[in-house]
Amino acid sequence: MKKYLKTFNVQICLVISLSFSSLLEADVKQFEIRIKDHLFIPDQVVIPSGEKVKLLVINEDASPEEFESYELNREKIIMGNSKTIVFVGPLAPGEYPFFGEFNPKTAQGKIIAE
Amino acid sequence: MLLSAVIIILREVLELALLTSILLALGKQMKISARWFFFTLIVGLVGAWIYGVNTARISEWFDYTGQEVVNGVSQIIIYLLLVMMVFITHLQSAIVKRITPWIMALSVSLLITREGSEIYIYLSGFVQSEQFSSVLVGSVIGASIGLSVGALFFYILSYKEDQLRYFVGMCMLSVIAAGLLAQSVPMFMQADIIEASPPIWDSSFLLNEQSLIGQLVYAVAGYEATPTLMQVLANIFGLCAILALVFVPIILNEKGFLNKKASDDV
Numbered sequence: 253m254k255k256y257l258k259t260f261n262v263q264i265c266l267v268i269s270l271s272f273s274s275l276l277e278a279d280v281k282q283f284e285i286r287i288k289d290h291l292f293i294p295d296q297v298v299i300p301s302g303e304k305v306k307l308l309v310i311n312e313d314a315s316p317e318e319f320e321s322y323e324l325n326r327e328k329i330i331m332g333n334s335k336t337i338v339f340v341g342p343l344a345p346g347e348y349p350f351f352g353e354f355n356p357k358t359a360q361g362k363i364i365a366e
Numbered sequence: 367m368l369l370s371a372v373i374i375i376l377r378e379v380l381e382l383a384l385l386t387s388i389l390l391a392l393g394k395q396m397k398i399s400a401r402w403f404f405f406t407l408i409v410g411l412v413g414a415w416i417y418g419v420n421t422a423r424i425s426e427w428f429d430y431t432g433q434e435v436v437n438g439v440s441q442i443i444i445y446l447l448l449v450m451m452v453f454i455t456h457l458q459s460a461i462v463k464r465i466t467p468w469i470m471a472l473s474v475s476l477l478i479t480r481e482g483s484e485i486y487i488y489l490s491g492f493v494q495s496e497q498f499s500s501v502l503v504g505s506v507i508g509a510s511i512g513l514s515v516g517a518l519f520f521y522i523l524s525y526k527e528d529q530l531r532y533f534v535g536m537c538m539l540s541v542i543a544a545g546l547l548a549q550s551v552p553m554f555m556q557a558d559i560i561e562a563s564p565p566i567w568d569s570s571f572l573l574n575e576q577s578l579i580g581q582l583v584y585a586v587a588g589y590e591a592t593p594t595l596m597q598v599l600a601n602i603f604g605l606c607a608i609l610a611l612v613f614v615p616i617i618l619n620e621k622g623f624l625n626k627k628a629s630d631d632v
Contacts, residue, residue: 304562315491316421322575325552325565325590328433329487331422337430339558354491356370 280306280339285361287311287330290352292361301345301365310335317359321350324363341365367497371504372511373578374488377585378481379509383516384586385477385542389470391523392535396455402467403474410478417479418486431557438553440476441546445604447473448543452536452611536612544604545588551597552590565592 281300285307286293299305309319311330319338320327330336340348343365352359390400417424417436424432451469454462485505492501523535554560568591574580575591583589590597 304558306558315495316487317491318488322591325592325594326556328556329421329425329484331425331487332491334422334425335430336425336433338556339562340556341562342564344564353374354488 280304282306282308284308284310287313287317287352287359289313290317290355290358292350292352292359295361296364297361298364298366299341299343302342304339304341307338307340308335309338316354318353319350320353321348321363323348324350326350327353368500368504368507371488371501372508373581375485375505375508376512377508377581378485379512380515380582381542381545381585382474382477382481383512384519384538386474387516387520388523388535388539388542389474391520392532392539393466393470394524395527395532395535396462396466398463398467398470402471406471406475407478409471410475411482413475413479414482414486417483418490421483421487428557431559434553434557435559437480438550438557438559440480441550441553444473444476445543445547445550447476448539449608449611452539452608456611456615533612537609540605540608540612541587543608544601545586547604548588548590548593548597548601551594551600555594555596560596563594563596565590566595566598568592 281303283297283299283305285297287309290313297307309328309330311317311332311334314332316329316331318327318329319336324340324343326338326340328336328338340363343363345365348363348365350361350363386403390403393400393402421433424436426432428435447469451466451473454465454469489501489505492498495501519538523531523538551560555562570591573583573589573591575584575589580589580591588597588601593601
């Protein structure tokens with residue numbers, strides 16, 4: 253009986269901790285950016301200032317791209333036909349350009365924190 | 367595209383070429399055979415290929431933050447290996463000669479794996495493209511410039527054995543190692559492992575990070591125009607820790623606290 257209670261307690265703790273962590277995750281707003289034909293779509297993303305957000309970057313091209321921003325201090329390779337997550341912020345209100353380092357002439361965008 | 371390829375590859379190769387040339391020069395000063403480098407080159411290139419081919423899979427680890435975790439941890443490991451190498455140079459010569467080549471080999475092969483995988487990914491993205499020839503030419507130019515700078519530093523630091531060259535080499539090693547440590551901080555912030563904080567200054571007006579020199583200083587010393595407090599602290603701590611390991615034993619020796627002269631091992 254004790255053994256079952258112990259297992260039950262562990263399960264409850266697990267459920268609570270998972271719910272808690274998912275609640276924490278839910279607090280972080282997610283914004284989606286797609287890479288298609290070496291362009292960022294959308295090329296402008298408006299995010300709340302003073303808040304950490306999660307960028308889901310989906311590369312729909314077959315070739316890899318590097319999401320890079322000097323203003324955000326972020327750089328990350330996204331392989332072809334794959335997706336990744338980049339956390340940014342909390343940011344002060346303003347504009348933060350980003351670009352695709354492998355195709356800098358076309359892959360341009362900016363994050364607007366307001 | 368050609369110029370872009372030159373800058374991207376130069377940035378990747380320069381840090382690697384400088385670290386390798388400094389370690390080879392220091393090894394020569396310490397009378398350590400350079401055989402470790404050929405072994406390292408093979409291991410590093412194979413590692414770069416494996417990492418490059420598997421980057422998509424690695425990126426999915428830890429809820430899509432695998433790339434930051436692997437790169438950040440490998441940079442910290444390289445820093446710790448370099449700290450260990452500097453520390454043991456003050457121990458007795460037999461141990462130094464036995465362990466040092468392994469530490470050098472491990473740190474350089476990790477860096478070749480990291481930088482080499484990025485070059486592999488970059489080039490693989492253009493294989494099917496019409497731009498491939500200009501990207502390839504640009505890459506060869508960028509790599510050649512980086513390797514030439516490395517060869518030049520190796521020559522300057524090693525053509526004559528003296529204490530000044532040894533200390534200059536150690537100081538350069540400290541700057542590169544501290545840069546590697548500092549560069550790991552934004553990776554962990556990007557992965558939300560370390561809480562992000564706002565930049566503490568903006569030195570873009572002095573040296574723009576987007577300029578060629580800014581990018582090269584970033585590659586070599588981890589320069590950021592808008593660093594966070596933690597990046598600055600990591601850089602200062604990283605630099606001071608190695609410099610202390612280099613100079614404190616010499617100062618103690620001069621004051622008579624150590625029997626054996628530290629530079630005897632040089």
